[in-house]
Amino acid sequence: MSEDFEIKNKVAESGLVNFDLSALSPKGKRIEIDLKDFLFMEMILKEKDFREKVAEIDTEIYRDTFVYVYCSVEAIIPIWAYFLITSKLTGIAKKIVYGNKKDLEIILMHEAISNYNFDALEAKRVLVKGCSEEDIPENAYIELVEKLKPIVKSLMFGEACSNVPIFKN
Structure with missing residues (x-):
């Protein structure tokens, strides 16, 4: 050569x-919260029962995670229910969003791109x-x-x- x-x-x-x-x-774990698990017979939101179930949430499971909250069944979920869940996890989870995992990923990437230099x-x-x-x-x-x-x-x-x-x- x-x-x-x-x-x-x-x-x-x-x-x-x-x-x-x-x-x-x-980077980090993504966790879902399906509100159907908080409903009476997976259909009806009873305020007292809902509040009790939210109070029983082990917040350590959600520490430093990305959480998406949704309801997989046909049920009427009042907006204040999302307030309660979010209030319980704020300061523990890195991010909490309404929607499915794809919605979470869209929001996370939006924030990452918006904040990138x-x-x-x-x-x-x-x-x-x-x-x-x-x-x-x-x-x-x-x-x-x-x-x-x-x-x-x-x-x-x-x-x-x-x-x-x-x-x-």
Whole structure:
């Protein structure tokens, strides 16, 4: 082999910055609270019984977790019921939301993107990683483009060897 032959990493030399959106996803356990378990016959909310069951919640189970609260059965749940559950877990859980796990993930990623400092990507060519072991909500990609479009030189999606150009400024 010739001494003049040099292996070059064209991707590294391109100035392309890889951005992995999954790195923003908050780490921690996700726990559900299904209000059907607090209902009489899984159908009716009786205030006194509901309050007793909320008072009996072992809050340590929820310490430093992300909690989503919903009701899996057809029942009328007054808004104050969500107040009681949230009040019990506030200051213990990292985050409490109404909805399913997907709703929780959308809200967590929204907050992560909103709070992230993107200054290091200013005027850069950015490649948003296409494959991730984590399930990233589609809305996170939409919010990411909104944040990046005004500041980056160009945006691509995928992998360095196979990407889709999104825009150039």
